[in-house]
Amino acid sequence: MPLSDDRALFELLVLEGFQAGLSFLTILRKREGFRRAFAGFRPEKVARFGKREVARLLADPSIVRHRGKIEGAVRSARAFLVLRREAGSFAGFLEGLVGGRRVNAWRRAGEVPDATVESHALSRALRARGFAFVGPVTCYAFMQASGLVNDHLVGCFRHAELSRGRTGARPPRRTARRAPPDRALPRGGGTPRRGGAPPRPPP
Numbered sequence: 001m002p003l004s005d006d007r008a009l010f011e012l013l014v015l016e017g018f019q020a021g022l023s024f025l026t027i028l029r030k031r032e033g034f035r036r037a038f039a040g041f042r043p044e045k046v047a048r049f050g051k052r053e054v055a056r057l058l059a060d061p062s063i064v065r066h067r068g069k070i071e072g073a074v075r076s077a078r079a080f081l082v083l084r085r086e087a088g089s090f091a092g093f094l095e096g097l098v099g100g101r102r103v104n105a106w107r108r109a110g111e112v113p114d115a116t117v118e119s120h121a122l123s124r125a126l127r128a129r130g131f132a133f134v135g136p137v138t139c140y141a142f143m144q145a146s147g148l149v150n151d152h153l154v155g156c157f158r159h160a161e162l163s164r165g166r167t168g169a170r171p172p173r174r175t176a177r178r179a180p181p182d183r184a185l186p187r188g189g190g191t192p193r194r195g196g197a198p199p200r201p202p203p
Helices: 006-019 024-029 031-037 051-058 067-087 090-098 117-128 136-145 157-163
Strands: none
Touching (some): 006 067, 024 031, 051 067, 090 117, 117 136
16 A cells, blocks of 8 residues: 655655665665654654754765755755645645556566656646655656555566555556666665565565
8 A cells, every 4th residue: 555654755755856866775775874864754853954954964974965955855844844734644645646556567677667647747746846856757766665656567476465455556657668777765674676666565
């Protein structure tokens, strides 16, 4: 089922943004450092970060020290709080925008797109609200990691497991054909999956 915890969703969204232009493993190896540096990804705390906190993060070797991405995470935290007040929850906003969890039926890794109509719509909606580093490819990786889309190949045992209790299954509307890199971040740890498919969720 899609992830419904707003704090965890905020963490995934920020980490996917930090991964832009970098390898999956770079972020995965620094995940605990990110959690410490960003106050456990509690958006209420990150939203209060100012120049002093940004300077501290720029000197922290346990994270990716990119000023634009750090400042973007702070802006995203502030936008996140506003959106949550308006929508009731970030998870509810995502559900309403994406329209239910998608279960795809890819047979080869090369069929998996790096962005879709839905990820473009999510990107536009988040950018309009002030979120940073939320391009359509980043948003699609976020959708995979948070369970909003099941991109496991049909021959993978996880495809059937995650398809049970699905909230919606529709023919995919792709905007690209090439397979994305191993980039969907695990929800709570674990290892990357091939073809951009979401990793095994925690028990």
